[in-house]
Amino acid sequence: MSYPKDLLSSRAVIRPGKFAIIPPEGLVNNVIPGFQNCRISILTSPKIGASFAHYLVTMEPEGKNEAGFGEAGVETFVYCISGSVEAGTEEEKHQLTAGGYLYCPPGEKMYLKNAGKQNAQLVLYKQLYVPLEGKRPWLVVGNVNQMEERLYEEMHNVTILDLLPADHDFDMNMHILSFDPPGSHPFVETHVQEHGAYILSGEGIYNLDNEWIPVKKGDYIWFGPFVPQAVYAVGQEKLSYVYSKDCNRDVQL
Incomplete structure (x- = not known):
């Protein structure tokens, strides 16, 4: 970061309760407990009217979350934009590269760790699961x-x-x-x-x-x-x- 070289401006368009466009130039880093050696920006949350939370994560080579991401009744999802990460539950881990993704059902925390020597960039998501009698989601992993x-x-x-x-x-x-x-x-x-x-x-x-x-x-x-x-x-x-x-x-x- 440095002093601006022109008038301050932004392409962001925010209409609370309706929609938002957030360009990368205006993102700031947020401190999220449990994440180490990660730069995290909260992209959306219930504060703007959303029913979920979305994050952009840059995970440095030593980056990880060993505490687990997600709370009781919450389902989580991660999409790997670039780099390589290990993602999964306590019992089941998977290697994700660019285009890889993993979904964790409610009741299972997601654990993340950079699996390479370069930064990894991730889109991370969580929302409350809406139960349906007799139904239960499962862990899903894949690569587009x-x-x-x-x-x-x-x-x-x-x-x-x-x-x-x-x-x-x-x-x-x-x-x-x-x-x-x-x-x-x-x-x-x-x-x-x-x-x-x-x-x-x-x-x-x-x-x-x-x-x-x-x-x-x-x-x-x-x-x-x-x-x-x-x-x-x-x-x-x-x-x-x-x-x-x-x-x-x-x-x-």
Whole structure:
């Protein structure tokens, strides 16, 4: 860090209770108990209206969390952007490289450790699990580079990956949605589901609550429920982002 060389400015757009776009330039480090040799930025939390918490973690070569991430009744998820980490429960550990991910069900804390000699960058997530009688989620591990994309809404230049099973044991999913320019959503969506999205590559123009806002790699977007949303991919590179979605549950009154 140093003294600014121009007027202070930001691309951040914050609409509490509705949506937020948070660019990487404005992120600050947060001290989170249990994490050692890690730089962590809280991307979203219930303070803005979200029902979950999302984090961006840079784990240095000696970085780790031996105390366990997650609380009682909370499910957790980690996606490895770059580097190599060991992730899992006390009983079961897995090696994750770029594109690797791991989901821990409620009641199981997630343990993390840098498994390489370089920094590892992670997207970390947690939310309260909504129980359903007779249903129980399980640990899921995978790597998107070993998965086959499917067409999104039958459009040849838009694809999606489902990272968790489409099963009622799970009350959430994680997806990677990708648009080859000039791909777009088929319509402006307005729905009860809430999203948190980290942009992995490319650029786009996002419609959020009928505001058209430019976004790019490294930006984070929180979408509140019932906020109109859609994107056009622009530029030379595929627009791709990993995002959360609540699902498989009725409305709670």
